[in-house]
Amino acid sequence: MWSVLGGFVDGVSSVKFSQTARTLLRDDRPRSLMETQSDLEVILEFLEEYYRQSTGEHEDKVYCTAAVDERSAPVDDGASCERRWTYCEPPPFLAHDAPPARCQYTTATLSESLPNCVSTRQASKHQAAAAGSGRKVRLFHFLFEMLEDPNMAHCVSWVPAAAGVFRFSSRNKDQVAALWGQRKGNKRPMTYQKMSRALRNYARSGEIFKVKKKLTYQFSQDTLMLLRRCVI
DNA sequence: ATAAAGGGGAACGCGT
DNA sequence: CACGCGTTCCCCTTTA
Numbered sequence: 001m002w003s004v005l006g007g008f009v010d011g012v013s014s015v016k017f018s019q020t021a022r023t024l025l026r027d028d029r030p031r032s033l034m035e036t037q038s039d040l041e042v043i044l045e046f047l048e049e050y051y052r053q054s055t056g057e058h059e060d061k062v063y064c065t066a067a068v069d070e071r072s073a074p075v076d077d078g079a080s081c082e083r084r085w086t087y088c089e090p091p092p093f094l095a096h097d098a099p100p101a102r103c104q105y106t107t108a109t110l111s112e113s114l115p116n117c118v119s120t121r122q123a124s125k126h127q128a129a130a131a132g133s134g135r136k137v138r139l140f141h142f143l144f145e146m147l148e149d150p151n152m153a154h155c156v157s158w159v160p161a162a163a164g165v166f167r168f169s170s171r172n173k174d175q176v177a178a179l180w181g182q183r184k185g186n187k188r189p190m191t192y193q194k195m196s197r198a199l200r201n202y203a204r205s206g207e208i209f210k211v212k213k214k215l216t217y218q219f220s221q222d223t224l225m226l227l228r229r230c231v232i
Numbered sequence: 233a234t235a236a237a238g239g240g241g242a243a244c245g246c247g248t
Numbered sequence: 249c250a251c252g253c254g255t256t257c258c259c260c261t262t263t264a
Contacts, residue, residue, distance in 0.1 A: 138254080139254085139255085170236085170237095184255085186255090186256085188256080188257095190255095190256090192237090193237080193238090193257095194255080194256055194257075195255095196237080196238075196239090197238095197239080197240085197255080197256070197257085198254075198255060198256080200238080200239065200240080201240095201253095201254070201255080205253095205254095210238080210239090214236090214237070214238095214263085214264080215237075234264100235263100235264090236262100236263085236264085237261100237262080237263075237264095238260105238261080238262065238263085239259100239260085239261075239262090240258105240259095240260090240261100241257105241258095241259095242256100242257085242258090243255100243256080243257075243258100244254105244255080244256070244257085245253105245254090245255080245256095246252105246253095246254090246255100247251105247252095247253095248250100248251085248252085248253105
């Protein structure tokens, strides 16, 4: 995540922001949980401030956090990583927690290419209304974001990416579902069971198909090409 | 035999 | 208000 935020900070270097945050982002030394949380607070404050500046003090509470669960194992704990992602409506520059190199594309560009597919920026009701667009972020788009995010590999991963086949982790599949539920702002918590029902409906529209393997699905070629085209 | 995952009808919610 | 579409609920079936 540090590299992600670091990439973002570099990208907005023209903006005045906390020198402390910049220093923290470039400091790769191992940190304790308390340090990490403290650092995150500093950075989040900066991000909020930046967003306020860039949006003219938008009244909506709009930010994204990658919070570390206090009960969890150390952050870099590989497969057993229990990092909890608290997802609120993200600001435009953090539509998803993607590596810097991938920051060239945004969900906004995806939404332009994919029907009914919008950025989380556009997911803001206010802005959607302002733009005259009712398009919402869609599940397959969200899943593609998760698949492209190395930090989410313990939840869902390509098997293999070239064929557009992906598989949920038996252990962490509900984590993906929970994030999806938060992204949608659902009143009730999303579960893998409910999310998989939505995935099955994609078979009718031909966007995603069920593979005859446990917890495994496949993007259609067309959908995959469209999604990937936006990444390049 | 059991739990987990898959499947599908129908209701719900939201934008147009 | 009606409609369309995606999402969610619920329950049954299949699979490991």
